[in-house]
Amino acid sequence: KWGKKSHKCKVGFTPVPNSVGELDNVMPEISDDYQYDVLIPWGTALEPGTVKEYTGDPSTRPTAQEASLQVGIGHDGMWFFPFRGSNRKGVLAINHEYGSNSHVLGKDAPESLEDVRLSQNVHGVSVVAIKKSRDGKWTNYKSAKSRRITVNTPMAFSGPAAKSKLLQNPAGNIALGTLNNCGSGATPWGTYLTCEENFNGYFGSSEGDAFTGTEEQDRYGFSANGFGYGWEKFDKRFDLSDADYTNEQNRFGWIVEIDPFDASQKPVKRTAMGRFKHEAVAVTIGKKGKAVAYMGDDQRFDYIYKFVSDRNHRSMLREGVSPLDEGKLYVARFNEDGTGDWLELTIDNPMLAARFNSQAEVLIYARIAADILGATPMDRPEWTTIGQEEYVYCTLTNNSRRTEPNAANPETPNSTGHIIRWKDSEHHTGTSFTWEIYMLASATLGTEETFGSPDALWADPYGRLFIGTDGGQEFGLQDQLLVIDTKTGTSRRLLTGVNSDEVTGITVTPDQRTMFVNLQHPGNGDPGATNFPAEPDGYTIPRDCTLVITRKDGGIIGS
Ligand code: FEO
Ligand code: CA
Ligand code: CA
Numbered sequence: 134k135w136g137k138k139s140h141k142c143k144v145g146f147t148p149v150p151n152s153v154g155e156l157d158n159v160m161p162e163i164s165d166d167y168q169y170d171v172l173i174p175w176g177t178a179l180e181p182g183t184v185k186e187y188t189g190d191p192s193t194r195p196t197a198q199e200a201s202l203q204v205g206i207g208h209d210g211m212w213f214f215p216f217r218g219s220n221r222k223g224v225l226a227i228n229h230e231y232g233s234n235s236h237v238l239g240k241d242a243p244e245s246l247e248d249v250r251l252s253q254n255v256h257g258v259s260v261v262a263i264k265k266s267r268d269g270k271w272t273n274y275k276s277a278k279s280r281r282i283t284v285n286t287p288m289a290f291s292g293p294a295a296k297s298k299l300l301q302n303p304a305g306n307i308a309l310g311t312l313n314n315c316g317s318g319a320t321p322w323g324t325y326l327t328c329e330e331n332f333n334g335y336f337g338s339s340e341g342d343a344f345t346g347t348e349e350q351d352r353y354g355f356s357a358n359g360f361g362y363g364w365e366k367f368d369k370r371f372d373l374s375d376a377d378y379t380n381e382q383n384r385f386g387w388i389v390e391i392d393p394f395d396a397s398q399k400p401v402k403r404t405a406m407g408r409f410k411h412e413a414v415a416v417t418i419g420k421k422g423k424a425v426a427y428m429g430d431d432q433r434f435d436y437i438y439k440f441v442s443d444r445n446h447r448s449m450l451r452e453g454v455s456p457l458d459e460g461k462l463y464v465a466r467f468n469e470d471g472t473g474d475w476l477e478l479t480i481d482n483p484m485l486a487a488r489f490n491s492q493a494e495v496l497i498y499a500r501i502a503a504d505i506l507g508a509t510p511m512d513r514p515e516w517t518t519i520g521q522e523e524y525v526y527c528t529l530t531n532n533s534r535r536t537e538p539n540a541a542n543p544e545t546p547n548s549t550g551h552i553i554r555w556k557d558s559e560h561h562t563g564t565s566f567t568w569e570i571y572m573l574a575s576a577t578l579g580t581e582e583t584f585g586s587p588d589a590l591w592a593d594p595y596g597r598l599f600i601g602t603d604g605g606q607e608f609g610l611q612d613q614l615l616v617i618d619t620k621t622g623t624s625r626r627l628l629t630g631v632n633s634d635e636v637t638g639i640t641v642t643p644d645q646r647t648m649f650v651n652l653q654h655p656g657n658g659d660p661g662a663t664n665f666p667a668e669p670d671g672y673t674i675p676r677d678c679t680l681v682i683t684r685k686d687g688g689i690i691g692s
């Protein structure tokens with residue numbers, strides 16, 4: 134396989150030099166061999182003509198109702214689903230991870246339920262139909278497939294914890310919404326997986342300083358004020374102390390499956406994959422046709438997980454059972470000698486049975502179960518991807534608080550992050566693996582390949598690894614998109630973003646001649662820093678958007 138395709142595995146483009154990425158921070162810089170266009174910034178009408186567009190004028194804001202019909206904010210993970218293999222037409226499923234109150238509302242705290250609903254409606258997911266016109270420009274268009282999923286969209290629960298009392302509230306309300314949708318993944322059966330990451334920050338407590346968290350709440354980071362969104366003041370679902378909504382908090386922290394081609398499908402939270410701060414997910418097919426999913430929990434000293442379906446994914450689908458509902462969940466232990474073990478999170482393990490009453494509880498409190506099993510605390514696991522020769526790569530973005538090194542996380546503190554890779558036994562389905570540090574970002578500092586805080590990650594089928602960064606880059610560089618040839622180790626910078634943004638959500642058309650990447654939180658919403666995608670005017674609020682990247686000669690992206 135490698136031999137046939139190796140001629141295409143070339144990273145030969147002219148890189149963006151340090152000097153250029155450093156100098157201009159109000160507009161992106163791209164390789165001289167490439168070009169970009171802007172697609173669906175925050176506030177774009179999901180379906181053109183159906184609602185007023187929001188274009189970043191700070192003197193006006195969309196209403197909550199308008200926002201529910203517009204593309205949201207905080208563009209992060211995404212996936213392009215082509216119509217019958219088309220390179221010109223399909224749907225883009227895209228996560229709207231977050232938007233601060235100051236950015237969205239123009240003030241630090243909501244003053245009404247309308248404010249809260251506006252904040253909630255810019256979060257979630259967009260499924261948006263897009264096409265390429267004759268002049269080569271991509272645009273969204275009116276389509277029955279387009280839909281917005283927000284914090285208030287009805288959701289289904291599935292898998293072993295679906296009927297758990299811990300997912301029911303005394304108020305008896307139905308499950309609603311998805312939150313802090315960070316990275317993503319796609320399944321071989323054509324669905325989109327969106328990952329709920331820092332959901333804890335949207336909850337607060339009406340008790341204020343008198344609030345004390347349970348052991349479980351502490352482990353998941355709940356607090357009286359959360360991240361300061363203030364939703365709990367007008368929407369009791371997000372009040373940790375409201376007796377009607379005691380378990381609302383447990384309804385978040387899941388992977389949610391969305392059918393991108395059926396806007397009437399109710400998104401499904403897959404409880405068998407565990408509840409933690411899901412960064413992203415990489416799905417592949419392992420031995421005997423089992424579906425395998427690799428997942429990171431992005432917090433300092435948290436873990437890497439793997440889910441393996443019980444049976445052949447095709448037979449399960451034929452039987453009407455989701456391959457993501459019946460299977461085993463494991464957490465990784467990276468041994469010092471380069472071997473590793475996948476530790477199963479099961480109530481059949483006496484160590485877990487001593488703490489939990491059911492498999493549902495093990496899954497709802499997966500972090501605590503993983504603590505008990507002795508998983509290896511990592512330096513913030515972000516995205517995973519599956520490259521050639523069955524290698525699984527994972528970005529460990531950084532860890533300012535690490536003082537005790539381990540072999541898999543050797544730097545103290547880990548200021549710039551690293552990439553680890555491993556190879557599982559039994560074609561992804563075994564319980565052991567071998568691993569190595571693939572790359573320390575610190576080793577690139579000072580070179581023209583300088584990068585730090587690797588986050589988004591995608592391996593193409595030809596041996597290229599695309600890395601999006603999220604963090605202050607060394608030497609004043611802006612966040613960037615890099616391409617590595619995993620065969621030769623050649624690394625080149627394809628793109629740098631704008632002030633305070635991150636580069637994330639890497640996806641392509643089937644021919645790999647169009648790539649979509651996201652510029653998230655440009656300028657952190659501050660019009661003084663950048664006005665992108667508007668030209669510099671010192672006034673317009675910068676807006677999260679998708680960049681459409683092509684080679685000037687029409688070649689494969691990365692070449
Ligand atoms: Fe939402 Fe860990 O990035
Ligand atoms: Ca992000
Ligand atoms: Ca991320």
Ligand code: CA
Binds near residue numbers: 515530588603
């Ligand atoms: Ca990050």
